[in-house]
Amino acid sequence: MSSSFPIPARPVNFKIGNERLIKVLPGASARLGGLLKKQGRAEHGALRVAVVGGGCSGLQYRMDLVDGPADRDIMVESGGVRVVVDPKSALFVSGSELDFSEDLQQGGFKVSNPNAIVTCSCGESFAA
Numbered sequence: 228m229s230s231s232f233p234i235p236a237r238p239v240n241f242k243i244g245n246e247r248l249i250k251v252l253p254g255a256s257a258r259l260g261g262l263l264k265k266q267g268r269a270e271h272g273a274l275r276v277a278v279v280g281g282g283c284s285g286l287q288y289r290m291d292l293v294d295g296p297a298d299r300d301i302m303v304e305s306g307g308v309r310v311v312v313d314p315k316s317a318l319f320v321s322g323s324e325l326d327f328s329e330d331l332q333q334g335g336f337k338v339s340n341p342n343a344i345v346t347c348s349c350g351e352s353f354a355a
Contacts, residue, residue, distance in 0.1 A: 272309070
C-alpha cells in the first residue's frame with residue numbers, strides 16, 4: 228500500500244529591498260492593491276517590474292502581476308503593496324517611482340526613472 232505525501236515546496240531565495248530601489252506612489256498603490264485583490268492575490272501577490280530590450284529608445288518596462296518573488300528577485304514593500312524586480316532590471320530602475328494615471332490617452336502605470344537619459348515621446352521606452 229502506498230501513501231502519497233505532498234512534496235514540500237522549494238523555498239524561494241530572494242532579497243528584501245527598500246524604497247531606494249522603487250517607491251510606489253499612492254495612486255499606483257491603490258490601483259495595484261485593487262488589482263491584486265480582484266485576482267485573489269492580495270496576501271502574497273506582487274507587481275513584477277522588468278526592464279527588457281525594445282521600444283524606440285532601446286529599453287522598455289514590462290509589468291506583470293505575479294504570485295510572489297522568484298529566485299534572486301528583490302522584493303520591495305512600498306505603499307502597502309509589493310513590487311519584485313530581478314537583479315538585472317534593478318540596475319536600471321534604482322531610484323524610480325511608480326505612479327498610476329487615469330488619463331485616457333497616456334493612462335496606466337508610469338515609471339519615473341532618474342536613470343533614463345533619453346525617453347521617447349510615448350513614454351514607453353528609455354535609454355540609460
